[in-house]
Amino acid sequence: MQGQSNRSPQCGSYPGTGHPGAGVAKGEAVTVSTAPAIETSGLVKVFGKTRAVDGIDLRVPEAAVYGILGPNGAGKTTFVRMLATLLRPDAGHGTVFGRDIVGDAALVRRQVSLTGQYASIDEDLTGTENLVLLGRLLGHGKSTAKRRSGELLEAFGLTDAADRQVKNYSGGMRRRIDIAASIISTPRLLFLDEPTTGLDPRSRNQVWDIVRIIVEQGTTVLLTTQYLDEADHLAGRIAVIDHGTVIAEGTPGELKSSVGAGSVHVRLRRGEERAQAERVLAAELGTQVHFDADPVALTARISGGESGRGAAEHASRALARLAQDGITVDDFSLGQPSLDEVFLALTDRKETRP
């Protein structure tokens, strides 16, 4: 099953799971806490007639990336702003590391940092000025704030732009300074609201790398995104939200298998056996099979679900049939459905509900 193992979930850095080289090895950074990073129950926020967040129950474990996935207008920003103590919930409650987001807002603010969807940095000021300003506001003295600003600019590749006004930064640089500003004091929980929306692929990859490094150091990241592949790549667990409610929750793998589809990708030793293999697979799996660009490879979809059998079971039966028919398989892998398919399936299901 190499297909599954090549997607290592990013939750590998939970404290205690002993991921070697993870930053949590630095003893003092580990805070063993019984409370999850975030816990909400029945959280609601209404704007006029819009129920922007309509009863969200969520539990976010510590020291991992948790993805909030949903289309534009789903309520992601509103949800995050409530958790960051910027908005007061209209109903329900939430805690951050066990502290109430309304009653203990001041304590919550000491542990969280927010990188908003729209640049939460002062465009008129330079990179250095922004970071020094925030460093001072966090309580650093003048010289410490300056030194910290220099270190952050260096680590984010912004040293050359340090004395330029942020309004002259490129989109990717803005995102980086915005994230840098969020970790002047390393937060226990970092909110990243659509950190890559509008970025070119290269800048997007830079942000992804940054997020991975941050979470490796033991910070919990709550990331919202409209991009299915982003949640898939970064998040250990995902909540899919639509119209202010959670419509699915789980690991990327669980979400995909809940839809029950997948595919098996097969590489044959002899290309001339491809047509025969196609017939075998189609008969066994009862689904469409198509030839890959590679002349010895083909891919078959697996319709899971009804029979109660997993995709793996279907696939292994199909492979056994190929062997019985004397077709030599050099390599195979089991692919999971894309989150795109998952999302469509989930929202369709919801809309057809009475």
Added chain:
Amino acid sequence: MTSTSSAERAEADGYTPVADNLGAVLASGEPPTHPSAWSASVTFAWRAMLKIKHVPEQLFDVTAFPVIMTLMFTYLFGGALAGSPEEYLQYLLPGVLVMSVAMITMYTGVGLNADIQKGVFDRFRTLPIWRPSALVGAVIGDVCRYSLASVVIIVLGLVLGYRPGGGVLGVLVGIGLLLVFSFAFSWIWTLLGLVLRSERSVMGVSAMVLFPLSFLSNVFVDPRTMPEWLQGFVDVNPIAHLVAAVRGALSGQWDGSATLWMFVSAGIILAIFGPLTMRRYNRK
């Protein structure tokens, strides 16, 4: 690590996050103890100064506007009201000083309205600091702009022939009283800046409040020349008390009761509009 990063920089924005560099920065990110209310406010005032440095155009309204006001009213009314501009200036200048600065205070609301729409305020509001400090600091920054405007007007007045009887001390006390009042008065505009949707509406409403307050007062003429009902308004107009107090300080003829009333009205304005502003700010 310096060598890797300089190599990266050779390529235009070919930045690659390096786990070691970033990890080291994260590991040393111990949060310090949070700053005092005063220190946070001063930091926000410093932000206002930085904004002036980068957007110096915003000094236009504290320099050009007072100059125009002073020249305009001195020569417009001087001949008719006091026989000559020089004579009238002795009466008018303290009034124009107060009026110009009072008018400029409305930019506090306009500026805040524009500023607060931006995402950076989200960040400020998630910091573990005394919440009003962002606004207190902005207003302190504005008070610096008001002092600049005051200096511009006094210098222009001296050039035009104004002779303050209170001397240097009188001038300093007069400006001091004006700044204290303006600090309190600004909170009306911070509230408006938070309540109203656009900069334009803040401007409109501010002007609607400011024009009657500054014209229906003792800025231009002695209220004893006004009909009685109007005198009644002038008597409760805080701007009128402020003008009398500042005029007294500048001329060396101290007006104790006006000064007292000025402090009382400043206190009342601050006590009403400060908390209202903060309530609004917390909910935004």
